[in-house]
Amino acid sequence: MRIVVLLVVVLAIVGCGKHADEELLVSAAASLTNAFGAMEIAFEEKHPETDVVLNLGGSASLREQILEGAPVDVFASANGSNMDQVVADEETFGEPRVFTVNLLQIAVPAGNPARVAGLEDFADEELLIGLCAEGVPCGDFAREVLANAGITPSIDTNEPDVRALLTKVEAGELDAAITYVTDVASVGGRVDGVEIPDAVNVAAEYPIAVLVRAADHGTAGAFIDFVLSQEGQAIMSEFGFTSP
Amino acid sequence: MTDRRVSQRPPVPILLLGGLGLALFVVPLFGLLWRAPWSDIPGLIGSPIVTEALGLSLVASLSATIISFLFGVPLAWLLARVEFPGRRLVRGLVLLPLVLPPVVGGAALLFALGRRGVIGGPLYELTGLVLPFSIWGVVFATTFVAMPFLVITVEGALRNLDQRYEGAAASLGAGRWTVLRRVTLPMIGPSVTAGLVLTWARAFGEFGATITFAGNLPGRTQTLPLAVFVALESDRAVAVAISLLMVVVSLAVLITLRERWWKFL
Numbered sequence: 001m002r003i004v005v006l007l008v009v010v011l012a013i014v015g016c017g018k019h020a021d022e023e024l025l026v027s028a029a030a031s032l033t034n035a036f037g038a039m040e041i042a043f044e045e046k047h048p049e050t051d052v053v054l055n056l057g058g059s060a061s062l063r064e065q066i067l068e069g070a071p072v073d074v075f076a077s078a079n080g081s082n083m084d085q086v087v088a089d090e091e092t093f094g095e096p097r098v099f100t101v102n103l104l105q106i107a108v109p110a111g112n113p114a115r116v117a118g119l120e121d122f123a124d125e126e127l128l129i130g131l132c133a134e135g136v137p138c139g140d141f142a143r144e145v146l147a148n149a150g151i152t153p154s155i156d157t158n159e160p161d162v163r164a165l166l167t168k169v170e171a172g173e174l175d176a177a178i179t180y181v182t183d184v185a186s187v188g189g190r191v192d193g194v195e196i197p198d199a200v201n202v203a204a205e206y207p208i209a210v211l212v213r214a215a216d217h218g219t220a221g222a223f224i225d226f227v228l229s230q231e232g233q234a235i236m237s238e239f240g241f242t243s244p
Numbered sequence: 245m246t247d248r249r250v251s252q253r254p255p256v257p258i259l260l261l262g263g264l265g266l267a268l269f270v271v272p273l274f275g276l277l278w279r280a281p282w283s284d285i286p287g288l289i290g291s292p293i294v295t296e297a298l299g300l301s302l303v304a305s306l307s308a309t310i311i312s313f314l315f316g317v318p319l320a321w322l323l324a325r326v327e328f329p330g331r332r333l334v335r336g337l338v339l340l341p342l343v344l345p346p347v348v349g350g351a352a353l354l355f356a357l358g359r360r361g362v363i364g365g366p367l368y369e370l371t372g373l374v375l376p377f378s379i380w381g382v383v384f385a386t387t388f389v390a391m392p393f394l395v396i397t398v399e400g401a402l403r404n405l406d407q408r409y410e411g412a413a414a415s416l417g418a419g420r421w422t423v424l425r426r427v428t429l430p431m432i433g434p435s436v437t438a439g440l441v442l443t444w445a446r447a448f449g450e451f452g453a454t455i456t457f458a459g460n461l462p463g464r465t466q467t468l469p470l471a472v473f474v475a476l477e478s479d480r481a482v483a484v485a486i487s488l489l490m491v492v493v494s495l496a497v498l499i500t501l502r503e504r505w506w507k508f509l
Contacts, residue, residue, distance in 0.1 A: 058477070060476075060477040060478075061476075061477070064476060064477075128359075128374070128377060130459070133460065133474050133477060134474075134477070134478060135474070135477030135478040136477060155461060156377040156459060156461060156464075157377050157459025157460050157461050157465070158459075158460045158461060158466075158474065159455075159459070159460065160455060160460070160473060160474075164455075164456070167351070168354070168376075168459070171354055171355065171358055171360060172358070172359060172360035173354060173358045173359055173360065173376050173377075
């Protein structure tokens, strides 16, 4: 019995410790990995009492975590529809705001060994082609771009998020994929970009919002204000994003 | 009442802690049942995306089990019966996939056996064979993750086996091959079966190594666990239906073979 009592006490202490922290849990789309890494450092410099913790993943997975009650403070999604579902479940505190825009680009292994010239190569069955899965923003946008160009792709894999997709391009296992401009920039040199014509390209708008369950709505709001500030936008553009 | 017998009732703390332990396994299942769209389930499970994934899962997990048997039993025999330098290291290497995150295993496979990999590169140059994004990739990834279950089970059985039986058979004139076939294998048979069942079950549920190494394409590499993952992004009812299907199939197999495994594992 004493063991049980001890266990209860230990659990209580651990539980209390959690509340004492000034943690700000930010769930951010995988494509924001590097930009929000820099954002975290810059924000913590200004707010030393706050410890920003990044929870990075596919926007759909992040949405699912939030809808299942994860104690997240801020949600930065790579598309509107995942945010819309969070809004529909009344999980957001205040209106979501578009904080950045990302264009799409064709990603090929360094040196472009398969000599991919443009979107029309995505119909080539000989090539190994990857997209993000449907439901994942980069997957939905990529399909929109291909539909705009009137191309039916011959897909070999639907990856769970943009990082997983990029890893396979980087390893040379895929001949071509559609990712964000920022992703190609982020791996500098190991992946080359092939432009998508503006006429068919899609601008992905990223919304951000404070969540109802946030421990401290003030701190969460301050983080979003910082992202939208001139300083925050400068960080975003460093990583290839454009201001809305 | 002078003789104090050992009570049949278990001590309360053990009952309590054991019950909590059980809850850890049962509660998530309960969550699944809670969310299940019962009336739609037959239709959801009958949809082509699910039946295709089920077929692929069965083919891949059974292939992985057969391959594990072909290579895993000899490997277990070597580990149990042959003294060689670095045996502990080799045993560690064999067990590594049990503790490694499957995604790491999948990435390692990709770098080794992919089109540009150390071995996959020359293989591709020579034969044009590409393992990733094919059913072979799925079989490879699941075998990598599942085979250790067979090797440890069989190795344990071989080490516990009384070697005097084999000695007796040999002294009666049986050749080495006959001893192996007629004495050793029948005696460790139940453990081999238990190991095979575990291997199959692990292969059937494999996700991380598969999606990392073989990718995810319906009809080609999308097994049931991958279909669940994709469905979670788009249609949660389908995800829950597939999850239930996996629970039922796995549980049925594990319970059917319970007797053997209770005794020998």
